[in-house]
Amino acid sequence: MIYKVSYVVIGGDYPGGIKNEYERPEPGDVVQIGRVKFRVMEVHEIIPPRDDFQFLHATVKPLHDVAAGEPAKPAGKDKLSD
Amino acid sequence: MELVQILRSVELFQGLSAPQFERLASLGQRLSFGTDEEVFHQGSVGDRMYVIVGGQVEIHFDQAGVPPLYLGSGQIVGEMALLDQGTRSATVISVADDTEVYSITNTDLMALCQQDTAIGFILMRNMALDLSFKLRVKNLGPTTTD
Numbered sequence: 001m002i003y004k005v006s007y008v009v010i011g012g013d014y015p016g017g018i019k020n021e022y023e024r025p026e027p028g029d030v031v032q033i034g035r036v037k038f039r040v041m042e043v044h045e046i047i048p049p050r051d052d053f054q055f056l057h058a059t060v061k062p063l064h065d066v067a068a069g070e071p072a073k074p075a076g077k078d079k080l081s082d
Numbered sequence: 083m084e085l086v087q088i089l090r091s092v093e094l095f096q097g098l099s100a101p102q103f104e105r106l107a108s109l110g111q112r113l114s115f116g117t118d119e120e121v122f123h124q125g126s127v128g129d130r131m132y133v134i135v136g137g138q139v140e141i142h143f144d145q146a147g148v149p150p151l152y153l154g155s156g157q158i159v160g161e162m163a164l165l166d167q168g169t170r171s172a173t174v175i176s177v178a179d180d181t182e183v184y185s186i187t188n189t190d191l192m193a194l195c196q197q198d199t200a201i202g203f204i205l206m207r208n209m210a211l212d213l214s215f216k217l218r219v220k221n222l223g224p225t226t227t228d
Contacts, residue, residue: 002091002093002156004093004156004215006215006219006222008219008222016149016151016152016219017138017151017152017153017154018151018152018153018154018157018216018219019138019152019153019154019155019156019157020091020093020154020155020156020157033152034138034140034150034152034177035177046215046218046219046222047215047218050096050211051096051097052096053093053096055215057219057222
């Protein structure tokens, strides 16, 4: 299964991104979008799966925002850019 | 990794048969870009589309206040010019040392679609689905995606 994921940043003036992942992203994972690392907060399905693809919408927050006061989710695996 | 194997993991090409993948793979070329290298520039003539095979690119809009968008493996860029013959709507820059793209000229892709209308139907349907996905994303979040 391939996960086509839209990463959307909560708040702030940060960019978003779209990429295919071979593992489903989970809350707590770290993802690099451009030059900045973000923590995955929530993951939702946008539309039903089709063929080998699932279509997901993940909200993320910059790592430094999470570290500055919000409780980080249990440590997840790091998802860095390809 | 073999090109056909890579193309099989791209949503745009979902539904193609093995022989159709072979025809598609014979059309384009693989290009590599380093960090900060430009793939194309906003306002330029768009004569080809690109599939991101690896790495990551930044979609940068000249308009003030529009944040950039980042696209990674399996995503397509430059398809709008293929559909509407317009100029590039954004500048695309590699943001990784190992960004690799598969480039197909509009002329070659449209010729293939006309020669084999089954391929043409699948590609145009999948391109529409990709644009629909991006529109849904735009409606959901604060970032723009076209």
